[in-house]
Amino acid sequence: MKLAERGILSSHDYHRHSTRALIAVMTLAIAAMSFSMLYPIAVTFLNSFKSVVDVNSFPPKLLPREWIWSNFREGWNFLKLPIFMRNSFYIFAGSLVVTVLAVGGAAFALSKLNLPYRKAIFFFFLMTLFIPPSTYIVPNFVNLKDLGLMNSYFAFWLPAGASAFNMLLLKSFFDGINNEIFEASRIDGASNWYGFTRIALPLALPIISTLAIFLFSSAWNDWFWPSLVMHGDNHYPVSTAIYKQVIAARGLKLNVKFAILTMVAIPPMIIFLVFQRFIMRGLHLGGVKG
């Protein structure tokens, strides 16, 4: 038997009586997990096709009795989804630009420019990781108010550049790039700016993609903080709008509600399935460092 093909169990174990029970239990557990992962998601999709009577019937049936597509049109007209989705996209795009330029620039300088005191400076950034966010959520809000950033996208864009975690990810990526490329470009007379924008950033594209996915998912998912900072119907990102106008709404038909939830859940799911590779890598990088 080849070593590479075994895990905890060897092929030998599959034929042993005592381990068969254990394998059966494990298989059952995984089957239960698969079911409990997929059932709620399937229910969200399928409920959005049901009629009002169908979705409220007890006990609930999985499949709709008849497929009613107009729920989606009704949901689309119920609230201004395109505007909210566009707002989320604004928040995402601006955060990405600020992250790449401010955080990326600092990570590059700390990693590649041999600056004196770089360790102390890095520590200044890193220290903020140890301060639990909910302990300063209130002064943070008052601070944004003092700075006059209420109801402005800058309230999301600028703080995006104050992420020690993203700096850690970028810096450890830059640390892995060979110094000689930068030395060579410097000898050829290239500036640090050239080194950053033309060498470091293109090389860092994989990690930037990972960061982009994280930033997209937080722009798409955050509902509480935007609900404090933004007011007025036209400024909410999509999750805040859904929370205020759909989850908290009374009298909205359940099937239409599910149709709206489905429409909001689909874009991030597609992005996840397409860019899976980058997300998994981000988890590995981020997981251990916290």
Place this chain on the structure above:
Amino acid sequence: MNNAAASAGPPENTGSMLSRIKKYGPGYLFLVPAVVLFVLFLWLPIVKGILFSFENVDFVKGNSFVGLDNYRTVFQDDTIGESIKNTLYYMFLCLVIGFWVPILFAVAISEIRRFQGVFRVMAYLPNVIPIVVLYGLWRWIYDPVGPINAALQWLGLDPVMFMTDPRWSMASLVIMETWQSFGSAMLIYLAAVLSIPKDWYEAAEIDGAGVWARIRHITLPSIKGLIGLLLIMQLIATSQGYQSQLAMLDGGPVNATMTYGLKIVKYAFTSQNYGVASAMGVLMFIVLGVLAVIQFRLSNREDG
């Protein structure tokens, strides 16, 4: 961490002040935006939070110093004790219901030979769905006439009021959150389990160790450090929890899900009492600071 940068380049302490500025000045410019943003949006609020905790925050008339009044208010509020108890209960439930789940499935999925990727994606899928969608979805799942109660009825059991029964409400939230978030922890454990050298198992099997013994004496000890680290991280995260309590139940029924974090939010954004809310934040920071230091030491050990 700086090895790569430190090993190259000339020694740093050469030349006069002026030539050093000329040499490193442009380099420091790269740091300016990040330093400004960190000061404005992290350090400033943190310092302000400490100041506010001694002040009466008033947007119209301006802030005034009130000494320890805010802290006195916190200690005299009877519901604070209850909210601390709820928070501890929430942390406890997250450990009992949620903490072991990703470890179990990481070990189980690591043994799958074919289509392992499918199971990974499946476990992580709920992480991807916007949390507000899950709030809507789980309200329906927990409904008195929802699918779980239908299953209970089919089994001949009494219906459970998952949301409105104070004995169940917190546990219901924890089950929902575990379902939603176990996938990311599972993937981290899975990477660690898969990196354990296979010949250790081979050697153990030759020595007669059963499957259970292999898991207990090889797999679990190999990921022990990671388990400790994720445990601390979970404690830090759950001690601050308030979002699903707020969104699903608004702290109810009868304050059964009113956590300390939610109490801060209520003081600030319902009662507009930012001073007291800041004082609560400072108190929390002091407690969590201890946990953060432990996490730092553990994660340094993990890095080797």
